[in-house]
Amino acid sequence: MKTMQRLFGALALCAAAAVASAADRLPVVASFSILGDLVAQVGGERVSVTTLVGPDQDAHVFQPRPSDARTVAGARLLVVNGLGFEGWLDRLAASSGFRGTQVVLSQGIKPRRMAHDHDDHAAHDHDHDHGGIDPHAWQDPRNVVLYVNNLVRALSQADPAGAAVYRRNGDHYVAQLLELDRWAAAQFAKVPQPRRKVITSHDAFGYLAQRYDIRFLAPQGVSTEAEPSARDVAALIRQIKAERISAVFVENMSNPRTLQLLGSEAGVKPGPRLYADALSVRSGPAGSYLEMMRYNVRTIVAALAKP
Numbered sequence: 001m002k003t004m005q006r007l008f009g010a011l012a013l014c015a016a017a018a019v020a021s022a023a024d025r026l027p028v029v030a031s032f033s034i035l036g037d038l039v040a041q042v043g044g045e046r047v048s049v050t051t052l053v054g055p056d057q058d059a060h061v062f063q064p065r066p067s068d069a070r071t072v073a074g075a076r077l078l079v080v081n082g083l084g085f086e087g088w089l090d091r092l093a094a095s096s097g098f099r100g101t102q103v104v105l106s107q108g109i110k111p112r113r114m115a116h117d118h119d120d121h122a123a124h125d126h127d128h129d130h131g132g133i134d135p136h137a138w139q140d141p142r143n144v145v146l147y148v149n150n151l152v153r154a155l156s157q158a159d160p161a162g163a164a165v166y167r168r169n170g171d172h173y174v175a176q177l178l179e180l181d182r183w184a185a186a187q188f189a190k191v192p193q194p195r196r197k198v199i200t201s202h203d204a205f206g207y208l209a210q211r212y213d214i215r216f217l218a219p220q221g222v223s224t225e226a227e228p229s230a231r232d233v234a235a236l237i238r239q240i241k242a243e244r245i246s247a248v249f250v251e252n253m254s255n256p257r258t259l260q261l262l263g264s265e266a267g268v269k270p271g272p273r274l275y276a277d278a279l280s281v282r283s284g285p286a287g288s289y290l291e292m293m294r295y296n297v298r299t300i301v302a303a304l305a306k307p
């Protein structure tokens, strides 16, 4: 009986501690939904994470509202991708009076240069803020291992008492990333290399392409800000026909108009949406980064496998 009382006493103490710590969770703001998920995975119960660009939203054309400035002002840690992805962020952080630490998760990855195969692209006004660097580095799970290590370090500096927890959560998540990478490689290996050609509306899958040896063609370029020119679309239609490409996709945060047009004129039906720069809502097919990657890989492989 004494033991039971002691046990209940201990449980009550634990509950009190948990309630107290909820109030002093480390306030972290992530620039977009994929990074928000990484913070939740690594930070667990010790952090409270807010995401600026939410599920199914487009970070390329995001326009911060006054409430976003208040959110950023309250953060101890501001977690961003970098590589020019969040063009709106510096101004937002400066105007909000943010006094915390900003951490760039892509630090240390090998940036992918954009291959500008058509020089006439200057004709349509495409986003060059990122200096020819492809910002979508999270599309290679091995890069996300570096993201997680950067995040573990930043969280541990902001909250030293949690360092062991962050390290443990980080290691656990890295193991899942490596498992994802092995699985994805095995899935794509089932498709003969010459068949691995995919069309998406904007060029968000360069790192995935590089990692798993797939060719992605995108009429919209690396950002979603510019619509492709009629000439780009016509060139792509010729290519779809000449190379008999069956895998055509739109992304969750993009305007699907161009691609639907492409599909109808080239006689291919666009496949299901892929998740490029944003997760789905929690109950959707891409509610977390790991789910998003598995969903995309399965969807692409299924389209490529079609005769």
Ligand SMILES: [Zn+2]
Residues within 6 Å of the ligand: 060, 136, 202, 203, 204, 222, 223, 224, 276, 277
């Ligand atoms: Zn993008």
